Amino acid sequence: MATAMTTSRNSPNPVTRVLETVRAVDETGLEELQVAVDELQGGVKRLMADRELAEKRRQEEMDEIRRALSKLARDVEVRQGKQPRVETTMGLEPEVGEGPTSAAAVSRECGIGDNDYCGNIRVDGFDNRLS
Structure with missing residues (x-):
């Protein structure tokens, strides 16, 4: 056996x-x-099952975060006296041309042009968090 191992x-x-x-x-x-x-x-089967379970939990957590953000966005819009946007299964679906994140609304609230930004407001689908 030692010879075979050496070979x-x-x-x-x-x-x-x-x-x-x-x-x-x-x-x-x-x-x-x-x-x-x-x-x-x-062991491989257990790891794969654990991985699938972790992915399922991560997806559930992401869905919960999306729902919480969606609710928060609706609450903010209601407090601002605006009509809340329609919620879809993928989150918020912005109304065309209006809403707190539309370029027109940002322009009115911040006094700036359509392609500029104001604080942490999303404009035209781009998230502009100032560093």
Whole structure:
């Protein structure tokens, strides 16, 4: 077995090294190797399940954040005396040409042009958070 291990380490081809190592293992070793392979496969399955669960949780958290932001945006619009925008499954759908984030509304509130920005207000779909 030691000779096979030495030969396998010196072999340039990784597949050959693995085959030589497997050939060097006796029957008991093969059973142990199979147990190790089974454990690794089980570990991979658990990791994949954990990953899927984590992705599902992340998506649920993102949906919750979107709903909270949507509600906050509606509350702000109501407090400003404006008609709230229509909510869709993807979040807020801005009304065409109006609303607190439209270029016209920003221009009125900030006294600036259509392509300029005012604080943390979104203009024409671009988020302009000043650094």
